[in-house]
Amino acid sequence: MGVRTPKQFCSVLERPLISYTLQALQRVSWIQDIVVAVTRENMEAMRNIIQRFGHKRISLAEAGVTRHRSIFNGLKALAEDQPDCKLPKPEVVIIHDAVRPFVEEEILLRVVTAAKEHGAAGAIRPLVSTVISPSADGCLDHSLDRAKHRASEMPQAFLFDVIYEAYQQCSDYDLEFGTECLQLALKYSHTKAKLVEGPSELWKVTYKQDLYAAESMIKEKISQEICVVVNTKEEGSVGHLLKEVLKNELNCINITSTALDHTGGDIQNFLIDPCYSFICVNVVSSGLQETQKFLRKLEESCLSPLYPVVVVLVHCLDFTLVPLTQKMENLMWIRELAKEVKTKNVLLNGLLINYSQDEQKLQENLRQGASIIAALVKERSSALAGQLLVA
Amino acid sequence: MGVRTPKQFCSVLERPLISYTLQALQRVSWIQDIVVAVTRENMEAMRNIIQRFGHKRISLAEAGVTRHRSIFNGLKALAEDQPDCKLPKPEVVIIHDAVRPFVEEEILLRVVTAAKEHGAAGAIRPLVSTVISPSADGCLDHSLDRAKHRASEMPQAFLFDVIYEAYQQCSDYDLEFGTECLQLALKYSHTKAKLVEGPSELWKVTYKQDLYAAESMIKEKISQEICVVVNTKEEGSVGHLLKEVLKNELNCINITSTALDHTGGDIQNFLIDPCYSFICVNVVSSGLQETQKFLRKLEESCLSPLYPVVVVLVHCLDFTLVPLTQKMENLMWIRELAKEVKTKNVLLNGLLINYSQDEQKLQENLRQGASIIAALVKERSSALAGQLLVA
Ligand SMILES: [Mg+2]
Ligand SMILES: [Mg+2]
Numbered sequence A, B: 001m002g003v004r005t006p007k008q009f010c011s012v013l014e015r016p017l018i019s020y021t022l023q024a025l026q027r028v029s030w031i032q033d034i035v036v037a038v039t040r041e042n043m044e045a046m047r048n049i050i051q052r053f054g055h056k057r058i059s060l061a062e063a064g065v066t067r068h069r070s071i072f073n074g075l076k077a078l079a080e081d082q083p084d085c086k087l088p089k090p091e092v093v094i095i096h097d098a099v100r101p102f103v104e105e106e107i108l109l110r111v112v113t114a115a116k117e118h119g120a121a122g123a124i125r126p127l128v129s130t131v132i133s134p135s136a137d138g139c140l141d142h143s144l145d146r147a148k149h150r151a152s153e154m155p156q157a158f159l160f161d162v163i164y165e166a167y168q169q170c171s172d173y174d175l176e177f178g179t180e181c182l183q184l185a186l187k188y189s190h191t192k193a194k195l196v197e198g199p200s201e202l203w204k205v206t207y208k209q210d211l212y213a214a215e216s217m218i219k220e221k222i223s224q225e226i227c228v229v230v231n232t233k234e235e236g237s238v239g240h241l242l243k244e245v246l247k248n249e250l251n252c253i254n255i256t257s258t259a260l261d262h263t264g265g266d267i268q269n270f271l272i273d274p275c276y277s278f279i280c281v282n283v284v285s286s287g288l289q290e291t292q293k294f295l296r297k298l299e300e301s302c303l304s305p306l307y308p309v310v311v312v313l314v315h316c317l318d319f320t321l322v323p324l325t326q327k328m329e330n331l332m333w334i335r336e337l338a339k340e341v342k343t344k345n346v347l348l349n350g351l352l353i354n355y356s357q358d359e360q361k362l363q364e365n366l367r368q369g370a371s372i373i374a375a376l377v378k379e380r381s382s383a384l385a386g387q388l389l390v391a
Helices: A017-026 A040-052 A067-076 A105-118 A161-171 A174-177 A181-189 A208-222 A238-249 A288-300 A324-330 A333-342 A359-377 B017-026 B040-052 B065-077 B105-118 B159-167 B172-175 B181-189 B208-222 B238-249 B287-299 B324-330 B333-342 B359-379
Strands: A034-038 A058-062 A094-095 A120-128 A130-134 A140-143 A152-161 A195-198 A224-232 A256-261 A277-281 A309-317 A348-352 A387-391 B034-038 B058-062 B091-095 B120-126 B130-134 B139-143 B149-161 B192-195 B227-228 B254-259 B278-279 B309-317 B346-354 B388-389
Touching: A017 A034, A017 A040, A017 A058, A017 A208, A017 A348, A034 A040, A058 A067, A067 A161, A067 A174, A094 A105, A094 A161, A105 A120, A105 A152, A105 A195, A120 A181, A140 B181, A152 A161, A152 A181, A161 A181, A181 A195, A181 A348, A181 B139, A208 A288, A208 A359, A224 A238, A238 A256, A238 A277, A238 A309, A238 A359, A277 A288, A288 A309, A288 A333, A288 A348, A309 A359, A324 A348, A324 B208, A324 B324, A333 A348, A333 B346, A348 A359, B017 B034, B017 B040, B017 B208, B034 B040, B034 B065, B040 B058, B040 B278, B065 B181, B091 B105, B091 B159, B105 B149, B105 B192, B120 B181, B149 B159, B149 B181, B159 B181, B181 B333, B208 B388, B227 B238, B238 B254, B238 B278, B238 B309, B238 B359, B278 B287, B287 B309, B287 B333, B309 B359, B324 B346, B333 B346, B346 B359
Parallel strands: A034 A058, A120 A195, A224 A256, A224 A277, A277 A309, A309 A348, A348 A387, B034 B058, B120 B192, B227 B254, B227 B278, B278 B309, B309 B346, B346 B388
Antiparallel strands: A094 A152, A120 A152, A130 A140, A130 B149, A152 B130, B091 B149, B120 B149, B130 B139
């Protein structure tokens, strides 16, 4: 795939891809245990990932030399007849790929429900390209009817006994050369899997372009929610103005605003979904100590290890009254503080907006400010943390 | 695909995807004519794209209601027996998708060469997912052996007479419901297409995640080449130091450096490949007029309509000798100039690097400067143009 690291260990926003997949699975409360098949050489790295990103309910099994041998080892960790099995045997088991991080609870529930009824079930997608069969001399033998075929994707779900029996009876040839679990259930357990249409986000991260796509999808996901923190003494003023412009600039984004004093101990309490972007308007940007207090609250809410958190300290002032460079000089502490919090995965920036008396110019500056905020939120570039920006 | 615009007209770096595909094709000198099948409602938009991005050798044909009818209309524009045909009949015709912008000359040459020998040829790729055949009740009927099947991709090439005859004889049913041109050549012209293994970059931009991937691939492509413009009077000094640090920061990137006086009339003359990133070190950053002269040269070389050009004006100075804010004040003209050149697709930024007397601190600042430059070059964020950044 043009990169040397196994793709599940490739870094996306400074976190290995497999950690996103584990996060997606452990978010689902009814999944009891997650068994990860890992090669011996990556075992230590995998343990570090689990510890660093706080993954729960994970057990490790040793990967085999082929895909099917790895899955079989994973199943053995759940089977009562295995001497070193420590996990309870489940009624249903889900089989998933480490390189499909965008799996949602809904499709998991649908394949599990179908597996309970049919014994086996798997997500499918329409074919993007026509599938053809080559002849021995590398020419077209025939092409398949796209309407009559589907791509078999993940997740798949099985009654545990159905798939475990299939693997126990599976020939060495199939363990070496087969790829499709649904086919094993059909061949060895005579179970016809139910096919469930899944979303396009289930695609398998395979090539370099897929890693790029995954990174953009993750960035988009965590940028959907923005929290604008305003100063209570300024109700109806600049923070609210900026919020309106932001809503226009970043359409479809959910913007909550709160007064700093109301956030109490846990900054996440008033937010419905976890939030990784905080725009503080004329609130804490005036003082180092208040900012440090705010950042400590953020740290206590424990968001930053999973995703980089963007914090923009916005300061609106009339550049004709206070010289810009003088104000910048007063805010130089942001540069030092940004260096410090970057180690905790917080990306801190200052933004000065020229609060012009001219209404039209003010609107223009607010728009520019909003588009700078949008870029900081969407791109989450750690190289630009600590900069003082001007609109 | 989660976006309303037909995907070939979706914007990537403020240019429609189809324009990248046309650019890839017209770069190939031996391609004589490019016929684009466009629906009547998009005809005017397509003409605007051709004019705005200076595409050459393009003719438009009206798209039909199905893929095959569109291709047939495109072929008619090249057929002698058609009354309104204005283009010469070619020996070989290539059929390609507007949503596969990363097609290279090499694969085009390989399918054309194979088509000359076999009458027809097409690019293929290994299957990423297993292909299955569902039964009428939505369950697995059987799964196909992945090793014995391939995905049929684009480009495909044909002797013109072979594919034109196939379309002339093609049944209405096939024109409505078929998708595979290689299959038509086999069925109606008894021509067995040669299959040619293509690179993964040929993938079809189909879903939102593919658009994200395409954008990142394009950004990566145009960031491979960076030109560091140095001041001749400073040979062996800061420009060269920065160049070395940049090489480490952006590994695999081709960095050319030149003295401003040597660039002569056309700034592209000394560059082997087109370059869209210019880092000017202690050269023009001191004066508005010199910068304007440099930017005019860039404009004359006509690069900017196709891609946003990044220009970073780097100024190294000892912050203990000259106060940072005073220097920033002197450089405020960059903000105004950036606004002006942004309309010409040039993204201008200033970067001040603290040229500390402490060797270790200096190296650290240069590294930070290089990582800021890397972010500006890779992300090409127009929202951040005009900012003065500090390392
Ligand atoms: Mg499979
Ligand atoms: Mg086809």
